[in-house]
Amino acid sequence: xxxxxxxxxxxxxxxxxxxxxxxxxxxxxxxxxxxxxxxxxxxxxxxxxxxxxxxxxxxxxxxxxxxxxxxxxxxxxxxxxxxxxxxxxxxxxxxxxxxxxxxxxxxxxxxxxxxxxxxxxxxxxxxxxxxxxxxxxxxxxxxxxxxxxxxxxxxxxxxxxxxxxxxxxxxxxxxxxxxxxxxxxxxxxxxxxxxxxxxxxxxxxxxxxxxxxxxxxxxxxxxxxxxxxxxxxxxxxxxxxxxxxxxxxxxxxxxxxxxxxxxxxxxxxxxxxxxxxxxxxxxxxxxxxxxxxxxxxxxxxxxxxxxxxxxxxxxxxxxxxxxxxxxxxxxxxxxxxxxxxxxxxxxxxxxxx
Amino acid sequence: xxxxxxxxxxxxxxxxxxxxxxxxxxxxxxxxxxxxxxxxxxxxxxxxxxxxxxxxxxxxxxxxxxxxxxxxxxxxxxxxxxxxxxxxxxxxxxxxxxxxxxxxxxxxxxxxxxxxxxxxxxxxxxxxxxxxxxxxxxxxxxxxxxxxxxxxxxxxxxxxxxxxxxxxxxxxxxxxxxxxxxxxxxxxxxxxxxxxxxxxxxxxxxxxxxxxx
Numbered sequence: 001x002x003x004x005x006x007x008x009x010x011x012x013x014x015x016x017x018x019x020x021x022x023x024x025x026x027x028x029x030x031x032x033x034x035x036x037x038x039x040x041x042x043x044x045x046x047x048x049x050x051x052x053x054x055x056x057x058x059x060x061x062x063x064x065x066x067x068x069x070x071x072x073x074x075x076x077x078x079x080x081x082x083x084x085x086x087x088x089x090x091x092x093x094x095x096x097x098x099x100x101x102x103x104x105x106x107x108x109x110x111x112x113x114x115x116x117x118x119x120x121x122x123x124x125x126x127x128x129x130x131x132x133x134x135x136x137x138x139x140x141x142x143x144x145x146x147x148x149x150x151x152x153x154x155x156x157x158x159x160x161x162x163x164x165x166x167x168x169x170x171x172x173x174x175x176x177x178x179x180x181x182x183x184x185x186x187x188x189x190x191x192x193x194x195x196x197x198x199x200x201x202x203x204x205x206x207x208x209x210x211x212x213x214x215x216x217x218x219x220x221x222x223x224x225x226x227x228x229x230x231x232x233x234x235x236x237x238x239x240x241x242x243x244x245x246x247x248x249x250x251x252x253x254x255x256x257x258x259x260x261x262x263x264x265x266x267x268x269x270x271x272x273x274x275x276x277x278x279x280x281x282x283x284x285x286x287x288x289x290x291x292x293x294x295x296x297x298x299x300x301x302x303x304x305x306x307x308x309x310x311x312x313x314x315x316x317x318x319x320x321x322x323x324x325x326x327x328x329x330x331x332x333x334x335x336x337x338x339x340x341x342x343x344x345x346x347x348x349x350x351x352x353x
Numbered sequence: 354x355x356x357x358x359x360x361x362x363x364x365x366x367x368x369x370x371x372x373x374x375x376x377x378x379x380x381x382x383x384x385x386x387x388x389x390x391x392x393x394x395x396x397x398x399x400x401x402x403x404x405x406x407x408x409x410x411x412x413x414x415x416x417x418x419x420x421x422x423x424x425x426x427x428x429x430x431x432x433x434x435x436x437x438x439x440x441x442x443x444x445x446x447x448x449x450x451x452x453x454x455x456x457x458x459x460x461x462x463x464x465x466x467x468x469x470x471x472x473x474x475x476x477x478x479x480x481x482x483x484x485x486x487x488x489x490x491x492x493x494x495x496x497x498x499x500x501x502x503x504x505x506x507x508x509x510x511x512x513x514x515x516x517x518x519x520x521x522x523x524x525x526x527x528x529x530x531x532x533x534x535x536x537x538x539x540x541x542x543x544x545x546x547x548x549x550x551x552x553x554x555x556x557x558x559x560x561x562x563x564x565x566x
Binding site: 035113122123126127129130131132134162167168169171172204206207210211221235240241244249250253297300 | 360375382394396397398399401403407419424427428429431432433435436445453489501
């Protein structure tokens with residue numbers, strides 16, 4: 001229960017009549033929750049008190065200081081969660097997206113007006129009906145449908161950043177940005193902030209940043225949970241198998257949506273380090289379960305399970321845990337590990353036939 | 354597999370890759386085969402995933418099929434090459450409604466053969482799946498053409514499949530497994546006391562000894 005893991009869960013065949021008869025239960029973001037509506041509602045009933053309190057505090061803060069600064073108070077506020085009504089604004093301000101938007105008026109529209117690569121269009125098109133088919137806002141019959149907006153944002157981004165073009169996973173990220181900002185241009189500039197400045201090179205054809213960060217996580221686990229590190233060392237390539245989706249999708253479909261949005265609050269304000277904090281917390285917190293794994297299959301299954309359930313659904317407590325449970329994690333350490341892992345990967349790749 | 358038959362029962366673990374362009378229905382085929390389900394609601398596969406199917410092949414043979422669902426986008430190919438290792442069979446899938454996905458089949462086959470080989474140096478057995486045949490527009494008869502294409506490209510054979518309408522998925526899998534068994538290059542092991550977990554671990558440990566490609 002409480003698990004939003006569609007990858008290998010069993011969905012009943014969606015035959016139309018069955019569909020209409022079924023009571024459809026939808027969350028505030030448009031997602032149908034046929035399996036976990038009760039646990040979600042239960043969590044939200046408690047979380048609403050936190051949301052109300054944060055909402056009041058934020059309104060007051062923004063009234064006093066409409067310009068979002070980077071300081072300890074705002075950082076603390078962000079870690080405790082940005083209320084939904086302010087999310088688009090805070091993300092835009094913190095990431096530098098707002099600044100770019102203002103200094104490049106009309107740029108987004110001009111990207112859309114250009115001639116586009118056929119392959120790019122085709123690839124994006126192929127993923128349209130496979131991006132949140134369980135979200136009512138993205139169904140092509142929806143009025144207005146976010147599918148068109150999603151297509152535009154991805155096409156414009158592919159045109160803007162030709163080296164990256166379109167990489168699967170970006171569809172989910174742009175989709176979440178559209179759900180939150182409800183605005184194509186804002187979503188585009190947030191994509192630009194994430195892919196162009198905040199995240200390592202996750203999405204370009206070589207995916208060097210992704211390969212590196214997977215190895216970095218492996219190194220961090222070796223240091224912070226040596227037993228797990230030892231277990232994982234038995235299976236070459238396992239980090240790609242279990243965590244590439246975590247990083248590429250920025251935890252979309254891995255963690256529950258409320259939790260993902262809270263992680264993104266910190267991501268936009270503090271940078272990509274938070275992605276390691278989340279991964280480390282999941283792993284360290286579930287060490288006993290992981291260590292029971294006796295095969296590659298077990299390990300993979302376990303890594304799917306540890307992102308589900310009450311621990312990650314309770315986003316407020318989870319977000320406190322990510323800043324305590326993994327212990328200290330300095331940017332210097334990460335930079336050093338990134339360099340070391342990068343070198344190792346380059347050596348391995350150059351030795352390959 | 355109770356009682357005296359235990360010692361006669363052979364158990365195989367076969368790693369099978371499912372590859373092809375994005376959106377051709379790789380995930381749908383696997384879910385149809387493993388869970389007997391179909392949904393229009395599958396999301397795009399990111400990276401790689403796998404599923405297990407246990408087949409009681411005959412009274413003396415148990416086959417565990419590990420199906421590796423590899424993301425179709427080219428850039429993931431470089432990252433997922435380590436998963437090709439030790440594979441003993443493959444499905445290459447294309448979408449009959451999109452010609453470009455068929456044009457890419459040779460590329461996928463070539464990529465497969467360059468990344469993994471049987472112990473004797475031969476290419477691993479592979480079967481071509483012409484998926485979404487329920488949506489095929491014209492009923493043109495191109496059997497001879499396809500047979501010829503398979504012969505030239507090195508596929509054992511091809512099947513028109515529909516994960517949606519459950520057409521030929523089991524048949525294609527049976528055909529591939531027959532060929533894998535005939536090759537007998539999988540690592541057979543006697544099942545002792547049903548201690549599969551331990552055996553699984555040994556198999557994986559054996560894999561890891563051969564180093565990274």
